[in-house]
Amino acid sequence: MVLSQMDAGKALTAAAAKGNAAELQRILQELRLHPDTRNEFSRTALQVMMMGNSKIARLLLEKGADPNVQDRHGITPAHDAARTGFLDTLQVLVENGASVNIPDQNGALPIHIAIREGHRDIVQFLAPRSDLKHANISGQTALDVARASCVPDIMDSLLAHIQS
Template sequence: MSSGDELASAAATGDAERVARLLQDGASVDAVNRFGRTPIQVMMMGSTAVAQLLLGHGANPNVQDSTGTSPLHDAAREGFLDIVRILCSFHANPHLLDMWERRPVDLARERGHQEVVAFLQSL
């Protein structure tokens, strides 16, 4: 398993201890896994500890997949306000558009996540 796969796997399962260990051992925070995605793109959305670790080690909060979806799009769509706040505190761009020309706030609004909508509109 490549270091990108290992770190992405740890991030996806919310294993903050393993993420910290891999980063400490020199894993590249923006290494792509075998599916072409970075750990921040596949992290368990409810894991604030993993988000803090990855972003604190320089993960790019504005990385977009082939559809233009960023981690902020994902967090906003699913209603993870704490993750939205953390991403924004590390300069995630709330104005990025996906391929359907939707911003993260648009996805939060579609799903009825009013706290997320209010936060993103306050930026």
């Protein structure tokens, strides 16, 4: 069965979004697709994968998926993992070359998003890896976002990394 590139991308991203590793593996092998094949919305499997499934992330990355792929808003899979609070997935992304210092179109790094969402474990993981002096388009650094969110332990954690 021969699929168009668009249909192949649609099948690949659908399997990733459902968290179906067996189907994802089958599609990648049988159709010999690159894991960054895009669907009809110009999104890759890594961009639409079930964020809580680090096995899917690992599979795609092992097959050569770009961990720093950005959507039209500049959002990377690391931004998505930080927003949704999936530390395991974020760790897999970083272990496989994902940068946590790529800003989205608003200048936000994944740590800005994790702070705003209140994901303390994500902030702890990102703090030593992030450019804590980076400001978003509103001029806010990670510490400024933490201060505005009024979560003292997140501020303390960031201050410890800034001062070291």
